[in-house]
Amino acid sequence: xxxxxxxxxxxxxxxxxxxxxxxxxxxxxARIAMAAGVSTSLVHYHFDSRDALLAEALDYxxxxxxxxxxxxxxxxxxxxxxxxxxxxxxxxxxSDALQxxxxxxxxxxxxxxxxPELRPIAEELYxxxxxxxxxxxxxxxxxxxxxxCDPDEVADLALALLDGYGxxxxxxxxxxxxxxxRREVAAALAAKLGLGEWLVADDGxxxxxxxxxxxxxxxxxxxxxxxx
Numbered sequence: 001x002x003x004x005x006x007x008x009x010x011x012x013x014x015x016x017x018x019x020x021x022x023x024x025x026x027x028x029x030a031r032i033a034m035a036a037g038v039s040t041s042l043v044h045y046h047f048d049s050r051d052a053l054l055a056e057a058l059d060y061x062x063x064x065x066x067x068x069x070x071x072x073x074x075x076x077x078x079x080x081x082x083x084x085x086x087x088x089x090x091x092x093x094x095s096d097a098l099q100x101x102x103x104x105x106x107x108x109x110x111x112x113x114x115x116p117e118l119r120p121i122a123e124e125l126y127x128x129x130x131x132x133x134x135x136x137x138x139x140x141x142x143x144x145x146x147x148x149c150d151p152d153e154v155a156d157l158a159l160a161l162l163d164g165y166g167x168x169x170x171x172x173x174x175x176x177x178x179x180x181x182r183r184e185v186a187a188a189l190a191a192k193l194g195l196g197e198w199l200v201a202d203d204g205x206x207x208x209x210x211x212x213x214x215x216x217x218x219x220x221x222x223x224x225x226x227x228x
Contacts, residue, residue, distance in 0.1 A: 008046055010036040012060040015053055020100035024054045024107045051111060055121045058104045080140030081190075081199045087133065088185050088199075091162045093170045094178055102170050130155050140193065147194025154192050161185045 005013070014035035018027045027050070033040045047053040093099040108125075112118040133155035140146035165181035186199045193199075 007036070007038050007042060009060075011038060011043055011046060012057055015057040016061045016100055016104065019054065019057055019107060020103040024050055024111065027053075051115060051118055054104070054107055054111065055118060058108050058121075058125065061101045061104050079200070080136055080143065080145050081193075081195060083136055084133075084140075084189060085182075085186055085199045087136065088158070088162065088182060088189075091129070092166050092178060092181055092185075099170065102166060106167070106170070126159065129159060133158050137193070149192060149194075154189065157192065158185065158189055161188055 011032060014032045015027070017035065018032050029040050029043050033043050036043070043053075047056065090098070093102045108118065108122050112122045130152070134151040137146065137149070137151040137154050141148060141151065162185060165176055165184060168176040169178050169181050187197055190196060190199045
């Protein structure tokens, strides 16, 4: 069996790159077609609107650029806390591919605000992320690694913090580096899960400087970026 991607997959991969670089409104179908090695008529055959292209490109990006998110075999297996830390890293714009993924999310947020037809798509993608986190947290509670808590509530907190810190790192906010974002999200979850200040120690076995606002972030109500 050939591993060569189908024409549809090539179109989606090209669309992800183009949307991330130019935004959905700046995308030209001709450029996507050229990058994918197909005709413009074939692109129109598969996608009858820009919104349809955005929705499927985001789903494709989620499944490919963020593959490790839903592939539990690629996560650390020694503890649920280490797995959660890895999940946090995979949900922040820590690589070029994940930055592209984030740009598509932002495009979806903006268009879903104006186009109710896109809201179910955004909601379904958030539900998948929520379930992924909630399942890991529930496993830690059941195994006695985490304190008793509501896994759904902590999963919502995780996504809210990831949205907030992620967008600030994406735009290059000098006050929020990727490392600070990782620290803050991990510390807030650690507090909720009864682990103290950190989910896991660093490679040197030290916990390092505690994130100053982590306890406050865990205690106060958190408003999500457009909750989808």
